[in-house]
Amino acid sequence: MDKKIMLENLVREAHEKGLFNGTWLYAEHGEIISKGAVGFRDPEDRLPMQEDSIFDLASVSKQFTAAAIVLLARKGLVGLEDEITKYFPGLPYPGVTVRQLLTHTGGVPDYFDDINWLIGIWEKEGRIPDNRDVLRFLCEGEAEPYFAPGDGFEYSNSDYCLLALIVEQVSGIPFEVFLRKNIFEPAGMNSTAVCHVRRDGWPSDDFVRALVLEDGRYILPDVSENDYGVIAEDGTNGDGNVYSNIFDLLTWDRVLREGKLLTCEEQQLMYTPVMLNSGEVFEDEAGGYGFGWEIRNDGELGLIVAHGGWHKGSYAQYERFLDSDGLLILLYCRDPQDSHAGDDFIEGIRDIIRGKEPRPFLTLEERMVKDPDRSAWESFCGKYAHEEGDTFYPDEVFLRDGDLYVKWMRGGGRGFRWKLYPLGDNEFAIKKFDFTIRFGDGQLTCFDEVYKKL
Numbered sequence: 044m045d046k047k048i049m050l051e052n053l054v055r056e057a058h059e060k061g062l063f064n065g066t067w068l069y070a071e072h073g074e075i076i077s078k079g080a081v082g083f084r085d086p087e088d089r090l091p092m093q094e095d096s097i098f099d100l101a102s103v104s105k106q107f108t109a110a111a112i113v114l115l116a117r118k119g120l121v122g123l124e125d126e127i128t129k130y131f132p133g134l135p136y137p138g139v140t141v142r143q144l145l146t147h148t149g150g151v152p153d154y155f156d157d158i159n160w161l162i163g164i165w166e167k168e169g170r171i172p173d174n175r176d177v178l179r180f181l182c183e184g185e186a187e188p189y190f191a192p193g194d195g196f197e198y199s200n201s202d203y204c205l206l207a208l209i210v211e212q213v214s215g216i217p218f219e220v221f222l223r224k225n226i227f228e229p230a231g232m233n234s235t236a237v238c239h240v241r242r243d244g245w246p247s248d249d250f251v252r253a254l255v256l257e258d259g260r261y262i263l264p265d266v267s268e269n270d271y272g273v274i275a276e277d278g279t280n281g282d283g284n285v286y287s288n289i290f291d292l293l294t295w296d297r298v299l300r301e302g303k304l305l306t307c308e309e310q311q312l313m314y315t316p317v318m319l320n321s322g323e324v325f326e327d328e329a330g331g332y333g334f335g336w337e338i339r340n341d342g343e344l345g346l347i348v349a350h351g352g353w354h355k356g357s358y359a360q361y362e363r364f365l366d367s368d369g370l371l372i373l374l375y376c377r378d379p380q381d382s383h384a385g386d387d388f389i390e391g392i393r394d395i396i397r398g399k400e401p402r403p404f405l406t407l408e409e410r411m412v413k414d415p416d417r418s419a420w421e422s423f424c425g426k427y428a429h430e431e432g433d434t435f436y437p438d439e440v441f442l443r444d445g446d447l448y449v450k451w452m453r454g455g456g457r458g459f460r461w462k463l464y465p466l467g468d469n470e471f472a473i474k475k476f477d478f479t480i481r482f483g484d485g486q487l488t489c490f491d492e493v494y495k496k497l
Contacts, residue, residue, distance in 0.1 A: 044395075044398060046076050047076055049401065050077040050392065050395055051077060053392060053401050054392075057404070058081040058082060060380070060381070060404075061381070062379045062380065062381065062384055062404070063081065063373075063379070063388065064092065064376060065082065065092060065251070065373065065374045065376055066079065066080045066092060066093075066373075067079060067371075067374070068370070068372045069369070069370065069372075069396065070293055070296075070370045071367070071368060073296075073297050073300070073368075080092040080093055080096065084096050084250075084376065093249070095234065095249065095290060096251050097247075097288050098286065098359060098376060099253060099283070099285075099352075099354055099359075100283070100285045100359045100374075101352025101354035102200075102353070102354075103361045104237075104284060105281070105282060105350060106334075106335035106350055108280075109145055109313060109334035110226055110304070110305060111207075111221055111222060112206055112209070112210065113305060113309050113312070113313065114226075114304075115210065117309070120213040121209060121213055123145075124140050124141070124142060126139065126140055127140065127209075130208070130212055131182075131208070133182045134181060134182055135181070136149065136150065136181070138192040141206070143202075144202040144203070145206065146196070146317035146332055146334065147197060147198050147317075148192070148195065148196050148317055148319065148325070149192050149202065150191060150192055150194070151189075151201050151205070152181070152184075152187070152199065153197075153198070153199040154180050154201045156186065157184065157186065158272050160180050161176060161177075161276065165274060165275035166275075171274065171278040172279070173278040174204045174207055174279055175208075176278075177205075178204075178205070178208060191320075193319060193320040194319065195319065195325075196317065196332065203281040204279050204282050207279075207282075208281075218281065222237055223237075230294060230303070231294055232287065232291040232295060234249075234290070234291050235285065235288075235295075236285070237284055237286075239277050239284060240277065242278055253356030253376040254377045255267050256377070256378035256474075256475070257459075258460060269453060269459060273354070283352070289372045289374060292372050293372070296370045299363075300368070312333075313334035313335065314338055314348050315333055316331025316333060317331065317332055317333065335350065337349050337351075341397075344366065345365065345367055347363065347364055348365060356377060356378055357375075358373070358375045359372075359373070360373040360374075360389065364396075371392065371393075373389065380406075380474060381406045381407055381474045382475060382477045383407065383472065383474075384404040386477055387402060387405070388404045390402055391403075408464070410464075410466065410472075411465055411466060412467065416468060421442065424441050424442055424447075425439065425497060426438065426439050427439065427486075427487055428494060428496075429494060433452075434453065435451075435452070435453050436452055437450070437451050437452075438451065446462055446463070447462070447471065448461060448462055448463060449461050449463055449473070461473040462474070463480065466479065469483050
């Protein structure tokens with residue numbers, strides 16, 4: 044089979060279905076098998092996407108923060124078993140170690156749980172918050188720890204903001220400068236940097252503009268009713284805000300593979316899944332977690348270390364196949380028009396990498412019941428109750444022009460309005476996220492959570 048042709052065909056089909064607008068690269072043994080760019084990099088569709096376009100890596104950035112800590116640990120400036128109160132005496136989470144920050148096992152709350160706190164700084168003080176504000180949120184807020192240190196795993200962006208502050212504290216230089224001088228420049232990643240584009244401006248048109256899908260149209264998250272917090276989130280370091288392109292990320296893969304920056308022993312430490320206090324190795328649907336890397340074993344491809352990233356229209360997928368020496372990079376900058384089909388598209392790429400025919404990906408229009416029974420739909424309409432403190436919940440179901448919609452609240456926004464596509468008599472799906480909603484007995488069920496109709 045010709046992987047190059049199959050990958051190109053699959054990507055272009057995904058682009059035509061509104062699932063992918065960006066750049067991709069697949070390599071084996073450091074040699075590029077397939078690469079390309081589709082779509083546009085600006086909101087007006089005037090600037091075609093380029094192969095060297097620069098994207099927000101979102102949480103793929105975390106591996107660089109982890110690498111910075113490992114480099115400082117090599118010099119004896121940071122101890123992995125150091126309690127973080129050594130660096131932040133006022134932090135009300137005693138017993139949490141640097142290692143537990145790296146592996147999301149310290150129980151430190153994610154500042155995204157109360158993003159309105161940072162948005163308030165931006166709106167009231169007229170400035171974009173930074174990591175010191177995240178630290179202040181943790182010190183002055185009332186957020187309880189998720190669990191005792193080492194007892195569980197809960198992904199927390201706060202962990203990596205604290206790690207970036209530790210890097211600054213022990214190195215004596217800004218985090219952005221440390222990564223540039225100690226990782227990006229030595230690795231030869233000349234198009235990669237920590238950037239705060241809404242605070243400091245866009246460096247060039249090579250930087251793509253991410254767009255979110257709202258009410259059926261693409262808009263900048265800055266003017267979205269729900270995603271405008273992207274401005275307040277622009278000042279943090281460690282958890283995101285590294286910008287790069289497919290070629291620099293290929294270079295990073297080779298630098299790691301050849302042990303030029305991090306030794307094989309240091310990388311082995313980073314690629315070891317975390318063990319909880321119970322003695323069990325943590326693993327979920329994504330696999331285990333090491334230092335800024337998700338870790339899983341594939342029956343055909345062997346050991347894979349990877350990380351995904353998402354941030355208000357920006358998407359990144361970075362997968363390194365360690366045993367077979369392969370690399371997959373997907374960078375895109377617009378919400379997929381159908382998240383379920385978008386997930387199947389990525390799985391189709393993995394099928395091709397395994398040497399198989401890619402699975403088909405069907406949009407909701409192709410999957411939905413074509414002539415559904417609407418007789419019960421009016422009974423689904425109304426307001427639904429939720430628990431106090433919920434930040435992501437269904438608020439109201441209503442009919443519009445004969446179709447069923449749900450208003451879904453997230454954080455402090457005004458709520459998404461999503462069309463519901465019938466998959467059965469009482470089961471529906473939406474395009475924004477790959478989950479289903481079921482109605483019955485005066486209630487709505489989603490994510491195994493039950494919401495009673497008021």
